[in-house]
Amino acid sequence: MMQACSEMVMPMSSSEESSMFPTYDFNYSSFQEKRLKDYGVKPRPKWITAEFGGHDIHVALKKYGSNIIFSNGLLDPWRGGSVLQNISESVVSLVTEEGKEFGIS
Structure with missing residues (x-):
């Protein structure tokens, strides 16, 4: 919290x-x-973006990320902040076309 x-x-x-x-x-x-x-x-x-460079999530993940799997659905209302493409060999994105947040329709 x-x-x-x-x-x-x-x-x-x-x-x-x-x-x-x-x-x-x-x-x-x-x-x-x-x-x-x-x-x-x-x-x-502004702390997270200042500390980790979050203005460009791809740059931040290349610099700090490893062994991360992002699971995203294209019907998820939070997809605007999602990682929808692989960043590196160990930071990958699994995208489901019909996926939603918590399966909510």
């Missing part, structure tokens, strides 16, 4: 017009205050 609260800020919003969820606009200031109050940590949203 510590890493999710301090190093992996994943802003999410929703709209009643485009989903079944009520409208919610992400607010970083509120997010930051809640993490500090609840967990005593201040988010560092």
Whole structure:
């Protein structure tokens, strides 16, 4: 939970017009205050990219990655952040055309 609260800020919003969820606009200031109050940590949203060069995942994985298998489905809503091609002989991607997150339809 510590890493999710301090190093992996994943802003999410929703709209009643485009989903079944009520409208919610992400607010970083509120997010930051809640993490500090609840967990005593201040988010560092740029730490991972600064430390590991995550702006280009292929470069970061070539430099730091080994023995990793990424399993991705093209119907997964998170596929935008997925690794969809092999990076090296030991960092490989298995892509399933009809694959979804948790098998959700």
